[in-house]
Amino acid sequence: xxxENWIEVGSTDSIEExxxxxxxxxxKTFCVYRLTDGFYATDGICTHEAVHLEDGxxxxxxxxxxxxxxxxxxKSGEALSPPACEDLKTYPVKVxxxxxxxxxx
Amino acid sequence: xxxxIIILGGGQAGIYAAREIRQNDLKSNIKILGEENLLPYERxxxxxxxxxxxxxxxxxxxxxxxxxxxxxxxxxxxxxxxxDFENKKLFAKNDDVYSYDSxxxxxxxxxxxxSLDNNLKDDVYYLRNLEEAxxxxxxxxxxxKITIIGGGFIGLEIASSLSQLQKKVIVIEIGNQLMGRIIPxxxxxxxxxxxxxxxxxxxxxxxxEKITKKNGIYEILLNDNSLIxxxxxxxxxxxxxxxxxxxxxxxxxDNGIVTNQFCETSIKDVYAxxxxxxxxxxxxxxxxxxxxxxxAQNHGICAGKNIAGVKTEYTSIPWMWSDQFNLNLxxxxxxxxxxxxxxxxNDINNGVIYFFxxxxxxxxxxxxxxxxxxxxxxxxxxxxxEKDTIVDKQILSDQNLKLNKLIQK
Ligand SMILES: Cc1cc2nc3c(=O)[nH]c(=O)nc-3n(C[C@H](O)[C@H](O)[C@H](O)COP(=O)(O)OP(=O)(O)OC[C@H]3O[C@@H](n4cnc5c(N)ncnc54)[C@H](O)[C@@H]3O)c2cc1C
Ligand code: FES
Numbered sequence: 301x302x303x304e305n306w307i308e309v310g311s312t313d314s315i316e317e318x319x320x321x322x323x324x325x326x327x328k329t330f331c332v333y334r335l336t337d338g339f340y341a342t343d344g345i346c347t348h349e350a351v352h353l354e355d356g357x358x359x360x361x362x363x364x365x366x367x368x369x370x371x372x373x374x375k376s377g378e379a380l381s382p383p384a385c386e387d388l389k390t391y392p393v394k395v396x397x398x399x400x401x402x403x404x405x
Numbered sequence: 406x407x408x409x410i411i412i413l414g415g416g417q418a419g420i421y422a423a424r425e426i427r428q429n430d431l432k433s434n435i436k437i438l439g440e441e442n443l444l445p446y447e448r449x450x451x452x453x454x455x456x457x458x459x460x461x462x463x464x465x466x467x468x469x470x471x472x473x474x475x476x477x478x479x480x481x482x483x484x485x486x487x488x489d490f491e492n493k494k495l496f497a498k499n500d501d502v503y504s505y506d507s508x509x510x511x512x513x514x515x516x517x518x519x520s521l522d523n524n525l526k527d528d529v530y531y532l533r534n535l536e537e538a539x540x541x542x543x544x545x546x547x548x549x550k551i552t553i554i555g556g557g558f559i560g561l562e563i564a565s566s567l568s569q570l571q572k573k574v575i576v577i578e579i580g581n582q583l584m585g586r587i588i589p590x591x592x593x594x595x596x597x598x599x600x601x602x603x604x605x606x607x608x609x610x611x612x613x614e615k616i617t618k619k620n621g622i623y624e625i626l627l628n629d630n631s632l633i634x635x636x637x638x639x640x641x642x643x644x645x646x647x648x649x650x651x652x653x654x655x656x657x658x659d660n661g662i663v664t665n666q667f668c669e670t671s672i673k674d675v676y677a678x679x680x681x682x683x684x685x686x687x688x689x690x691x692x693x694x695x696x697x698x699x700x701a702q703n704h705g706i707c708a709g710k711n712i713a714g715v716k717t718e719y720t721s722i723p724w725m726w727s728d729q730f731n732l733n734l735x736x737x738x739x740x741x742x743x744x745x746x747x748x749x750x751n752d753i754n755n756g757v758i759y760f761f762x763x764x765x766x767x768x769x770x771x772x773x774x775x776x777x778x779x780x781x782x783x784x785x786x787x788x789x790x791e792k793d794t795i796v797d798k799q800i801l802s803d804q805n806l807k808l809n810k811l812i813q814k
Contacts, residue, residue, distance in 0.1 A: 351776055351777055352777055354777075355778060356781060357781045357784050364781075364784060365780070366733075366778075366779070366781050367726070367728075367733055367776060367777060368698075368726060369699065369724070369784065382467070382702065383447065383449075383698070
């Protein structure tokens with residue numbers, strides 16, 4: 301695990317609780333979430349069709365896709381409700397000095 | 406006790422019911438009888454990504470045969486042609502007989518057909534299943550000008566797909582707006598504009614008088630005497646519940662199989678779910694029949710629970726979507742019982758939603774926008790509807806204010 305894979309996303313107050321922001325890095329899109337117990341990150345595009353999850357609804361530990369209501373667990377990436385059936389990739393997150401970092405492989 | 410449970414109709418409601426029964430009942434025999442020689446698959450992509458070659462057959466199946474095997478759910482390809490409710494038996498065309506202790510009817514719906522008075526019956530295509538989608542895909546590959554009769558969801562989705570395949574598309578609709586039966590005119594007009602911008606021709610308020618064929622080209626005569634020449638005709642003029650099998654039985658029918666909130670029909674041990682059922686919705690205090698993905702799934706699951714003895718009311722707030730070009734349209738609740746309409750947004754790029762309220766509570770909403778722009782708000786709307794919340798209309802109408810502020814935790 302080399303240090304340089306941790307990418308700075310922004311400050312912790314840039315995300316409201318039970319909400320998310322989209323984060324683009326190189327040619328990839330991520331979603332970074334603030335849940336009651338901390339920050340989490342997943343791929344930013346639904347696994348069902350190529351739709352940005354940034355417009356989705358965060359409820360408890362779940363993100364619901366705005367297109368067809370596919371639901372994923374934010375912490376594990378597990379696809380919980382069809383039409384989404386393929387899991388969403390998740391990424392480690394750390395907070396340092398009020399800044400959020402995600403680890404991209 | 407070990408039961409024989411038969412699911413008649415191997416579509417979405419059927420497969421979700423089967424798996425739910427197994428979750429609650431490890432002993433009973435569960436058998437799905439389906440006349441399509443395919444495991445249950447998703448229909449929505451048939452008019453969209455399947456035509457566009459973005460999804461293929463393997464992408465459509467809900468569950469693999471391995472999952473069904475693991476859960477000990479049998480699937481048999483057979484078409485049932487007669488039922489005897491009194492003796493709890495189903496009869497196949499090939500004279501095979503199936504006995505059941507509990508029966509779920511999930512036969513879905515059938516496309517309405519045009520009444521054509523000449524021998525062009527086989528020339529007009531309809532879309533309901535994978536086989537028809539494959540045929541349409543093959544035929545359109547060497548046609549240019551295609552006419553779609555009917556401006557409902559399926560017709561318009563096909564029109565959108567064919568336009569993206571560089572075809573010249575004409576849509577003929579009998580009503581004075583697209584998707585007339587359920588969608589507010591303002592939203593229908595926004596969708597219509599998108600079709601026009603992509604070069605599709607939309608003809609409203611016109612009826613088909615006659616279709617003739619000359620040298621491989623079809624001529625469609627409209628009731629204003631205008632004539633449309635076209636290479637291929639597809640009709641999407643609505644559907645009816647698949648209940649022919651039950652017409653001469655004592656099963657209560659009225660725009661589908663009448664069921665209560667527990668998916669029970671008028672006959673003991675016989676349940677119905679999905680498109681075929683006209684079910685009682687306790688929240689709206691009335692019966693309704695829905696043709697939607699979410700409903701087929703949730704209603705199937707609810708029927709499964711009840712069949713397995715876990716008494717469960719069906720209270721899901723209706724929801725459906727349609728994808729056309731870069732637009733995603735969504736509908737939640739019911740939009741025909743209201744005393745007030747509130748509009749949120751006016752630009753399709755940010756999403757436009759119409760809320761239908763009664764006594765300051767949302768009964769339903771319909772929205773359209775560029776992909777991703779209405780889903781969150783429509784989902785929150787479903788929750789507000791379900792919770793019977795008295796809503797702050799200022800927040801509803803102002804797109805700058807977040808709707809989740811209205812959800813009481
Ligand atoms: C082209 C198309 C696009 C759609 N797009 C959308 C969309 O974008 N969004 C949305 O919300 N909904 C959409 N829908 C609607 C959704 O797919 C249906 O509501 C859903 O499939 C209904 O599920 P069901 O199980 O009730 O019926 P079905 O999935 O239709 O399954 C019924 C099955 O029963 C079988 N059957 C019938 N009679 C017999 C018999 N006598 N013996 C044996 N088998 C029998 C049929 O062959 C069929 O396989 C679309 C539908 C179509 C056709
Ligand atoms: S695109 Fe996300 S559920 Fe379909």
